Structure formats: structure tokens, C-alpha cells
Amino acid sequence: MSLPPRDDERELVERAKYEPPAFGELYDRYFLQIYKFVYSRVHDQAIAEDVTSDVFLKALRGIGRYQDTGRPFSAWLYQIAVNAVADRFRAARPLEDIDAQHDVSVGGPGLEEMAARRDRMSRIWAQVETLPRQQQTALVLKFQEDMKIEDIAIAMGKTAGAVKLLIHRGVSRLRLNLAGGELEEIEA
Template sequence: MEEALQIEAARRDPAQFRPLYEKYYSTIFRFVYRRVDDKELTADLTSQVFLQALMHLPRYEVRAVPFSAWLYRIATNEVLQFFRKQNRVGVVRQVMIGEELVSELHEEGEEKERLVERLALTLEKLSEQEVQLIELRFYEQMSFRDIGYTLRITENNAKVRTYRLLEKMKKYMLGLS
């Protein structure tokens, strides 16, 4: 509820956007950095994300999705727009592996170090969109609803894609053991 009040205050007075900026800056910065692997560029793109958010704040609907999911969508768009302009393919950094993902893929009796090693090799085989889905679910710990909103797909589609991707990863990892 406090966030909704902050959003309303920022709509009336752009100077009131600061608490939202401070709350989400580092999260969005890390999200962008994992895609571009350049701190200066990340700072520029992250600033652009917040500029876009401030400019389009009147269109944001508080009840539709969390503010953070809205920012992730803007960040995704900014990164994609940058890569399109540059005719570059995004750098996919190794995902910071969350405990939930490790436990999801863990086989009985397997050492975690070996699992993390195989997981890193598996992530290299995935498309950028697949890695993004894994990051949103297991590193950012987003709900399927928020993932759907961020990726412009339905909540159900986000679930299906995630579980299919996990199965694909398990099959690939079995081939590495």
C-alpha cells in the first residue's frame, strides 16, 4: 500500500519519484548488467529505464502488476532496443544460481559442485530468452504472473515454458554426467 501512495505522489510531483528510484535502482542495475556486461553501459541503460518509467508513470496501473514487474519490462525493452541499434547479440552471463534452481535440478547422491559445473555448461546451450526465463524465476524469484507480464506472455504460458525448459535442462545435464 505504501508503494501505491509513492506512485500516486510521483504522478503529481516528479520529485516524489526518488523513493521508488532508490528502492529499485540496484535491482534493475543488476538485471541490466547481466545482459550487457558493461558497467558504464548498464548505468546509462538503467537511467533510461527510470526516465521511461517516470515519463510513463501516468499509464501504470497499480492493481494490474507490481511496480517491479513493470520496471523489468521497461528494462527488457531498453536492453533489446540497445542491441537492435547496435546490431549486437546480448552477452549472456552465467546466471547467479539460486538454491531453488539447484534443488530443482539436483539428482540424488550428486555433489553440488558437480551440479553447478554441469548447470553452467547447460546455461551456455540455452538461448538468451531461455536464460532470461530462468533468471526471472530462480534469481529474481518472480511469480509466474510477473514473469508473464515482463515477457508479454500469459501466466500459464510462463509456467509451461519454465517447466518445459527445466525438463530440457535435466535431459541435457543427464548427457553430461
């Protein structure tokens, strides 16, 4: 009988503290979601790869100090990622927009609808980029990464109430800046 996912994660983290090769399993498990988060913040593949590597290097170096507080291990990784992205932003601003690198595939039913939805989402996320950095991070973790408020709080080093307030203020500001029902796209 296999362990439940959370118990399996705890066991893997404890093994990684004493057996560095076990950290490779954690890396494999969480790399893609951490990379996607970082990429959503920096909008550049090379920078996202560098920052994600830094996140996992810091996690490997700090795994011995990691303490299970009942939250998923990924929340700790997101906390490292939030800090690493902030460090990168202090050093330089991103040069390229993520949407410039993606196309809507040609053909198939509903192409116009897909293009219109993509345009609405682009406008929404462009407005998110105008928000204060803390609000941006909270909105990305909530609506793109689908994290729970408590996990966002851990990742950002804030209370759950502070995260709720950041999200509320961010969404309120977006409502003021966006026309009609565009914002419902992000909340759906």
C-alpha cells in the same frame, strides 16, 4: 502507524505521477534489483548501467500512463527492463562474461566446496545462455530474481501459462544438457 508495503508503494507511485521528486524514492527503492537483473542479461557493467538508466528514464516518462493492476510496481519496471535489454541485444552482443569478473574469496572453511558449487552454477548458467532468449529471461526472472510467475508474465508481456511453459521447456532442455544433479543447484 505506517502503511503496508504494497499500499505505501501505491501511494508513492501516485505521488510520482504528479511530483517528479517522488520518483526518486521509487528509483532508490528499485534501482539495485533492476540493475542486477539487467547485469545478469548483458554481462557488462557499463552496458548494465546504461540500460538501467534507460529503464528508469522510460519509467519516469511513462509513469503518468502507469495503471495499478494489482501487481507490484516492480513488475512494470521489469517489463521495461526486459524490453530495454532486448533492444540492446538487437544493437550489439555482450563482450564479457559476468563470471570472469568475480572471484571466490580465499580462506575459510569449505573453500573447495564453495568453489565446486560455484563451478556447477557457472556451468548451469552457461547452459542457460544457450537457450532461446525468452526461456533465458523467464529462468533468470524466476531463479535469480525470485519473481512470481504472475509478475514474470507481466514483465514479459505473456500469460502465466506461457511463462510456466517457457520455464518448463528451459529446465527440460537444461536437464538434457547437464550431467547428474547439477540442475538441482538452480532449483534450490
